[in-house]
Amino acid sequence: MKHILRLLFVLFFTTLYSQNPSIKQIPSWVNKVDYKENIENEEAESGYYYLLYDKQLNAVNKTRYSNSVVKIINGEGITQMSNLTFEFDPSYEKLIFHKIDIIRDGERISQLNLNKIETIQRESNLEKNLYDGRLTSLVNLTDVREGDVIDYAYTIAGENPIYEGGYSSSLYFQYAAPVGKLHFTVTVPNNESFKFKYFNNAPKPAESISGNSKVYEWTLEDVAPKFYDTNEPMWYDDYGFVQFVNYESWESIVNQYKEIYTLSAADKKRLKRLSDQNIKSETKDLAPSKEEIANTLIDFVQDDVRYFGFENGMNSHKPESPLKVLEQRFGDCKGKSFLLSELLQANGIEAYPMLVNSTAGKSIGDKLPTPNLFDHCVVTYNLDGEDYYIDPTISNQGTGAKGKFFPNYEKGLVLKPGEKGLTQIDFKPTGGVAISEIYDIDEINGSGALTVVTTYKGSDADRLRADFDQRSNASIQKDYLRFYSTLYPNIKKGDDLEVEDLRNTRNEFIVRESYVIDSIWAKSPDNEQLIYIETYPLLLESYVNPTTSPERTAPYAINYPLDIEFNITVNLPEPWEFEDYKNTVESSYFKYEQQASHFGNKLLVTHNYSRKKDFVEAGDVRKYISDHSKVQDDLSYFITYDLEAASAMETSGLSYIAIFLLVISLMFFGYGAYRLYYEYDVPAQVKDTQGKNIGGWLILIAIGLVFTPIVILVQILSEDGYFDAYTWSALWNSEGLTGKPMIILIAIEMIINVALIVYSFVVIILFFKRRTIVPRLMIILYAGTLAFLILDSVAANALASDMFTPEENQESLKEIIKAIFRCAVWIPYFIMSERVKETFVKRAPGYVAPPETVQQSSVQVIESAETPKEYNSLENRLENERDKNG
Helix, strand or coil, X not given: CHHHHHHHHHHHHHHHHHCCCEECCCCCCCCCCCCCCCCCCCCCCCCEEEEEEEEEEECCCCEEEEEEEEEXXXXXXXXXXXXXXXXXXXXXXXXXXXXXEEEECCEEEECCCHHHEEEECCCCCHHHCEECCCEEEEEECCCCCCCCEEEEEEEEECCCHHHCCCCEEEEECCCCCCEEEEEEEEEEECCCCCEEEEECCCCCCEEEEECCEEEEEEEEEEECCCCCCCCCCCCCCCCCEEEEECCCCHHHHHHHHCCCCCCCHHHHHHHHHHHHHHCHHHCCCCCCCHHHHHHHHHHHHHHHCEECEECXXXXXXCCCCHHHHHHHCEECHHHHHHHHHHHHHHCCCCEEEEEECCCCCCCHHHCCCCHHHCCEEEEEEEECCEEEEECCCCCCCCCCCCCCCCCCCCEEEECCCCCCCCEECCCCCCCEEEEEEEEEEXXXXXXXXXXXXXXXXHHHHHHHHHHHHHCCHHHHHHHHHHHHHCCCCCEEECCCCEEEEECCCCCEEEXXXXXXXXXXXXXXXXXXXXXXXXXXXXXXXXXXXXXXXXXXXXXXXXXXXXXXXXXXXXXXXCCCCCCCEEEEEECCCEEEEEEEEEECXXXXXXXXXXXXXXXXXXXXXXXXXXXXXXXXXXXXXXXXEEHHHHHHCCCCCECHHHHHHHHHHHHHHHHHHXXXXXXXXXXCCCCCCCCCCCCCHHHHHHHHHHHHHHHHHHHHHHCHHHHEHHHHHHHHHCCCCCCHHHHHHHHHHHHHHHHHHHHHHHHHHHHHCCECCHHHHHHHHHHHHHHHHXXXXXXHHHHHHHHCCHHHHHHHHHHHHHHHXXXXXXXXXXXXXXXHHHHCCECCCCCCCCCHHHHHHHHHHHHHCCCHHHHHHHHHHHHHHHHHHC
């Protein structure tokens, strides 16, 4: 409520202060300029042209005079020029009208009437949470006709007191409309040193002395129009213009402005006390590092101090007190930067405000020193001897104080004692978007489900985090659904939108979406028996459609940094045959890669697009657009199905090769299981030949063991690729690592799975018979399963890593971790457990313990044997004696 009252008060005050614009005669210091009634180039895109454009600047009395004489040539010109607008800041400027005339057939018709001038506050930046208090006077001309000439002149008197005598301005010598006569004058005090700098072949002035003033004057005739190219960078300017200032150097500006960013010693102590009480206590560590303190302070100013500013009058350059910003919990860029720099300094961290230009930082190094080059304020701070930068107006940024994203402002002026020039800011791009779309198709010509997992990184994570912070998930989900409906009109929401925010670790923001598509298959317009599914990277589309441009002279601005990884996985209801595909389009400005690969019933299409620069040179724009046409042609990927051909197709279904391998494997491992059961035996580790029954933890192991062959068998049968003839044929005919090498891997997988089934069956039997060999066999089972999982995962990713989604890789990793856990727990258990030793005591079938005497004599003979040969002969005799007793 206080903020609203304050806003109303300011509105009321500025309205009273400004009153209404006034009407006066043209000032005596203004030079009168004549003009021609016609010009050579009367064609203008805007529907009008200037017979005269006269601007006269007076740095002595701080006034700006302007006179425009405009010829209307068509209806568009009437529309453009019938409403005149004049903008000024009432806190230090006055608007004075001299004339507003319509000249028709040599007769002047005055339309200057104060009662018909509306003065309003438009606040064009209010949607950006900025209030500047500027007023706009509107003059609506009546009865304007084609062929009329509009002649209007006015003066704006006053200069912002924040400049303290500093003066800077610029004049342009070309415009979007033709100009019959272009006239400029600049009047400066004779005793002041003004610097002039000319850009893009701007003309030099005629110089003269008038009293205690020096006058610079330019007069140009028949000035042709010049138009901006589409998508010009904000920093680029190829118009001829002159800049003039009376500032000595960047250092003089630093010395002037650092004073208004200085806090008194008493206020510094008070701010430190508030910092200790309300902010520093938020750090979890009792003795936080400087980086942790800096991160806490940055997060506080960015997230808890709202961005809102009153920038009228001196507030356009002067910040509010940090104590006031902290108390009211809002401030503009200057106020938030001043607050943050003081908080950091109060906690022993060197920090200073820094002036930057948010859009044209690349070009300010070429200009003469002036504070008017800057439109934004940020903070630079030092941690461990290295400088970092932060924009306090950005909210919800992730990672620590050393890793937060800072926009590419190029150059800045640090308000630090002794600073003599601009600081070059190293740009570190951190953004990136990884999209994973997974289509699960239920049946041919049926419905499907779409799961979308989007991972935003770095600056893109900051952007999405802020968006989700300001809007509800339900509202965002509606926008996402509307977005996908352009590709699938029948799409419906599945599960609710899920968000995972990894702000303080990797600075990633993950969004999970779920949709149901009732009719994902579409019919071909040329053949109703031909149906298809189109996969298309919708998010990528807007970035690979550059605005077309004719021949141009200006660079072409592009969004940078930009790094998009788009993975589309389609799980089809049956095996499919595709041609693997790869395409790359690359230039010095961007790189695009598309790759399509398949395995069985799975298709994976990847699109990777990244940009290398923030603009394209003028001579390269045509090729840049042409290259993107190639990218656009490559975005869609179609999965087609011929219903008529499919109904007539006869397929064998099962692969004879797979069945042959299965039979051979069963025979081989079955024989091995027989030998293992009857011939492999080890002595018991206890004397009790009866042992204990299965109990304790062994019951849990027994349950898991019983389910082992069942689980493996279900996995084999559920995998279409193992026994499907189509899969084996498609892989055999494919080239590269996904062809024949993958067949070998599948065959090995099937053989090992069969071995595990047979092995686990025989282990189950031996387990419940409590055979002495069970502990060894269980150790082999656990260790062998782990080794198989690791080797199989490594081999599969080496042969066809692009065929596996991140979710599938994560599932494989989970299985390996489970196997490692089983080995870590149960292998030591089977080695050291007394329960195990006392349970598994039974020997192989047919085993009969030898007589006691035989055992004793054999031991005595063995102990007395002197050579390996003698030992072997005694052992043979012992075996013979056992056979007789048996």
